[in-house]
Amino acid sequence: MAKATITNLRKKRLIFSYAMLTPGIIVLLVFTFYPIVYGLPLAFTNYSVIEDTKWVGMANFNRMYADPDFWLALQNSLLYVICVPVIQILAILMAVLVNNKLRGVHFFRVAYFIPVVTSMVAAAIAWKWVYEEKGVLNYILQALGVIKEPVSWMALPGIALFAAMGVTVWKGLGYYMMIYLAGLQSVPVELQEAARIDGASRWRVIWSITIPLLQPFILVCTIMSVMGAVRVFDEIFVMFGPKGDPAGATLVTGVYTYKLAFIDFNFGYAATVGLIVSLMIMIFTILSFRFNRRGGMSYYE
Structure with missing residues (x-):
């Protein structure tokens, strides 16, 4: 009788779990998986709203191989990944800081998370004002004596992309900090106290x-931030436009795909570029899971 009751309870929990998952699965099917499946054949066509659609086979891939703008956009997207370790290191340090029982720590947790809930469009517009020659950043640096003349942060090809990275770092820090904070609060306090008793310094602990115990969280956050860096769009588009000015220095794959599809109306070629970028992200994700299996509590088992 008891076994039958437990079995029925498990069935009810299983049904309830699937019922809760169903709305999310439907949304994913309609707005994520269906566009992916529908968009795959477009990569092999010349689909356009102003021309007849024809099957072109590998022609789009051959065009992409010989397209200097694609390689420039891919190069800039891969360069954008530089901001990933910066975000992760700073997010971990911030999580360690706000994980302490300090006075007013809740205020700092909220303050660090405010950029996450701020609209990227609004943030990008605000940062454009900060980066202007007569903007806040130049004013502060000149007041401190760091620079003598205003710097055109958004007009110099060698600086513009890094200026956009600064916006991405600022926007993402609070999000990853909260994930790492959740991970820190799951770390057994006994292990840390035992290490301190044995004479280990705070940084050694x-x-x-x-x-090592944060390894699963680091893996997830790294994959998410790399995907976000390669697919970056909002801040680049708002701050520098669809051409990736100045002189293509901020042209990334996300902006280039948008330009191909919605400015040049070449949806087939845009789908090809998007497909290749998606495959690159998938390969990186698989390799990350393959070489970062150890971590968490199993690390010590």
């Missing part, structure tokens, strides 16, 4: 105990 963080490096030898906290970081």
Whole structure:
């Protein structure tokens, strides 16, 4: 009788779980998986709203191979990944800081998370004002004596992309900090206290105990931030436009795909570029899971 009751309870929980998942699955099917499946054949056509659609086979891939703008956009997107370790390191340090029982720590947690809930369009517009020659950044740097003349942060090809990276770092820090904070609060306090009793310094405890136990969180956050860096669009588009000015220095794959599809109306070629970028992200994700299996509590088992 008891076994039958437990079995029925498990069935009810299973049904309830699937019922809760169903709305999310429907949304994913309609707005994510269906566009992906529908968009795959477009990569092999010359689909356009102003021309007849024809099957062109590998012609779009051959065009992409010889397209200097694609390679420039891909190069800039891969360069954008530089901001990933910066975000992750700073997010971990911020999580360690706000994980302490300090006075007013809740205020800092909220303050660090405010950029996450701020609209990227609004943030990009605000940062454009910060980066202007007569903007806040130049004013502060000149007041401190760091620079003598205003710097055109958004007009110099060698600086513009890094200026956009600064916006991405600012926007994403609070999000990843909260994930790492959740991970830190799951770390057994006994392990840290035992290490301190044995004479380990605070940084030694963080490096030898906290970081290995955070490995699953680091893996997830790294994959998410790399995907976001390669697919970056909003801040680049708002700050520099669809051509990736100045002189294509900020042209990334997301903006280039948008330009091909909605300015040049070449949806087939745009689908090809999007497909290749998606395959690159998928390969990176698989490799990350393949080489980062160890971590968490299983690390010590």
